[in-house]
């Protein structure tokens with residue numbers, strides 16, 4: 001693939017923090033997030049939503065670091081969670097329970113009970129079995145759960161198959177026919193207030209059409225429900241707004257245009273709107289700082305071996321995702337072509353193939369860009385590589401928000417098989 005002129009423009013600072021000095025102090029690989037950039041995204045989206053009764057619920061999975069969640073909470077943003085772990089993180093970061101919604105196809109009874117106990121805002125329900133479980137557990141606790149039916153609108157989001165969720169073949173949500181039956185039967189549910197609709201069709205969506213189609217189907221269903229005498233007080237339009245991973249090639253839709261589609265599709269709707277963006281708020285605010293370990297002339301290709309690997313950032317190996325990779329220093333060097341890889345022992349540990357880059361030498365500092373979403377959150381310790389540190393930047397200053405994992409932390413909880421027991 002052809003490199004664009006943008007793809008090797010050096011970047012020495014982020015949020016007015018000098019990256020070479022930061023890496024020298026904290027080591028690499030290092031996830032760095034610009035809080036100014038995140039606040040800007042939040043502010044932009046909130047401005048686009050002005051005049052609407054709309055609340056942003058950040059999809060915690062995109063970046064669950066406590067400092068990020070705290071930033072969200074302080075900016076008036078809620079949390080869209082998919083596990084009790086994310087629930088506990090959100091509460092820990094100061095997110096009020098009434099600003100938490102719970103999504104996911106596999107909520108366990110324990111997780112539902114836990115969320116009921118703290119009194120979260122709403123459950124996005126994805127199956128009849130879950131609806132009945134919610135009723136049973138809410139009744140046991142003597143509380144009423146608010147619920148939305150997650151609709152699978154059978155819309156193609158034109159994104160990577162592994163992150164597409166709104167086709168009827170996907171495991172997510174239920175058909176409008178099934179949701180219609182839920183509403184018809186909902187008066188039998190004494191402890192579930194089913195008064196919302198939810199839709200989320202996929203992630204990294206770069207055009208408006210899939211959103212428009214999905215929302216039109218939801219709107220049609222909402223009107224039908226209202227006519228049948230049901231009240232829809234809440235419509236959750238999900239997340240999925242795409243970002244720019246490849247300068248000059250990706251052209252994400254603007255927040256205002258996205259909200260324009262919501263306004264148009266849901267014209268006349270007077271209830272509350274919920275949005276669940278993850279990537280849009282944090283992806284481009286984050287970078288992965290990494291050093292070149294060595295340049296290895298291979299048999300057929302030249303390899304640039306980094307100290308970051310697929311365990312630090314899985315997106316390229318998992319989805320063949322493109323991330324721009326740029327030098328931190330702008331000293332001018334001739335361009336060359338590399339396969340950019342990590343030290344992990346499998347060929348999938350590749351960040352980029354045939355990437356045109358300024359020539360590198362061992363010790364050079366590079367940035368893998370747009371790693372603020374689904375970067376650290378999907379990291380593992382594969383190859384017994386400790387989790388990288390994370391740092392939040394803010395107008396010339398930095399705060400370590402996750403220290404680099406120690407070896408002892410990595411093996412904590414493991415032990416030799418000393419005591420053999422029988423069940």
Ligand code: LLP
Pocket residue numbers: 059062080103104163200202203204238239240241276277278279280315319373374
């Ligand atoms: N709401 C629900 C119900 C979701 O399942 C997701 C993401 C979101 C909101 C947020 O979507 P976003 O605005 O971030 O697109 N690991 C993949 C992305 C997986 C997305 C999963 N669900 C990646 O790195 O591309």
